[in-house]
Amino acid sequence: MPNEIPRLKLDDLQSDFPGVFDSAKYVDVGIGWLPLIREFIATALPLDPSLSVMEMKQKWGCLRIWSDTPVIGARLAKVKAEIKSSYVCEVCGEPAFVRRPPPGRYAWWQCLCDEHASPDQRSWGTRLQGPMYGYAQVEGSWYRYDEDADVMVPSEPPARWR
Ligand SMILES: [Zn+2]
Incomplete structure (x- = not known):
């Protein structure tokens, strides 16, 4: 069994980020x-003062945020946080990668550092990066996460979309 990951509490988020989580229904992500x-909100809130997060959870080992802001810069900040989560341990925030179970094996995908991965998860091998990694489509335009500059930049579509 994978380790239980300590969770963020909605009450704490509501007091740390006044207004942003007032209509949140569901938050289930690790600390x-x-x-x-915090980085997402610090970037997005000045661009969209009515920013509202409805839901946050982990999907396929990565952070997913539901926030229907119409402001492009705020949406790019959201997808940037989601993309970066595939490098960040959901337990401790240290460098990590998504631990994917081998084919045929039923287990959760989790993004964990070596310390917080179980011996089983550590045996599953190293980071895999799919062809869609780092890409996001926002309002019909493609962007790609530039790791060196830590920003989303306008991009050609990923190869399979061309
Ligand atoms: Zn860790």
């Missing part, structure tokens, strides 16, 4: 991702 969420 290691708080810096990513």
